[in-house]
Amino acid sequence: MKTKRFFLAVAITALVITVILISLRAYYVAIALVAGTLIMGYRELWSLVRRREMPVIDERVRENVGKSVRNGFIFLVMALAFLMLPFSTVLIGSGSSMVHVLGGLFVSAALAYLLSYLFYDRVRPGLGEKGLKIFCISLLTAGISLAVFVISVVLHNGLSGLLGVEEPVFFVIAVIVSPAGMAVGIVGSLAIFTKGLFNKAP
Numbered sequence: 001m002k003t004k005r006f007f008l009a010v011a012i013t014a015l016v017i018t019v020i021l022i023s024l025r026a027y028y029v030a031i032a033l034v035a036g037t038l039i040m041g042y043r044e045l046w047s048l049v050r051r052r053e054m055p056v057i058d059e060r061v062r063e064n065v066g067k068s069v070r071n072g073f074i075f076l077v078m079a080l081a082f083l084m085l086p087f088s089t090v091l092i093g094s095g096s097s098m099v100h101v102l103g104g105l106f107v108s109a110a111l112a113y114l115l116s117y118l119f120y121d122r123v124r125p126g127l128g129e130k131g132l133k134i135f136c137i138s139l140l141t142a143g144i145s146l147a148v149f150v151i152s153v154v155l156h157n158g159l160s161g162l163l164g165v166e167e168p169v170f171f172v173i174a175v176i177v178s179p180a181g182m183a184v185g186i187v188g189s190l191a192i193f194t195k196g197l198f199n200k201a202p
Contacts, residue, residue, distance in 0.1 A: 063120075068120065075109055127196040138189040148177070149173075156170035
């Protein structure tokens with residue numbers, strides 16, 4: 001009963017906020033809010049459609065949901081921090097693009113929550129110790145590559161402005177090396193994630 005009330009409260013809150021956003025003509029954010037809410041509540045909605053009842057909430061589900069919410073929040077904070085960097089201000093140069101960015105951030109955070117829940121609920125049990133290790137290494141590779149990209153862009157711009165000429169080393173790292181590392185990490189992570197998603201837990 002508490003779960004149903006909580007789910008109903010979230011749905012009503014999202015509906016009210018959506019109406020307010022539509023009245024303010026923030027259509028993109030309204031669509032993002034609806035999409036994000038549907039993504040985050042996919043498990044409950046699917047159970048209501050198929051069985052006309054809320055899914056069972058046991059200790060394992062509560063733990064998985066808690067971890068997933070934490071990951072979605074961390075992703076949102078990191079994305080906001082990235083957008084505050086000097087070279088990211090071009091993304092929010094006007095009011096309309098700010099609305100698009102906020103909507104995209106909400107949907108992205110919801111997707112981070114969904115992927116995290118799928119990982120804890122289905123992928124991790126389907127991966128062996130070796131597969132889990134490879135998955136972590138792939139994610140770490142993508143994360144380090146992203147950090148190197150940000151640092152390289154900052155250093156390249158700083159040195160270019162200081163020296164008065166185009167700095168080549170960090171430019172190559174930012175344009176070629178870092179994207180290649182991110183591509184390898186992301187593709188590897190997705191491959192292992194998909195494998196664990198369709199594997200049966202031992």
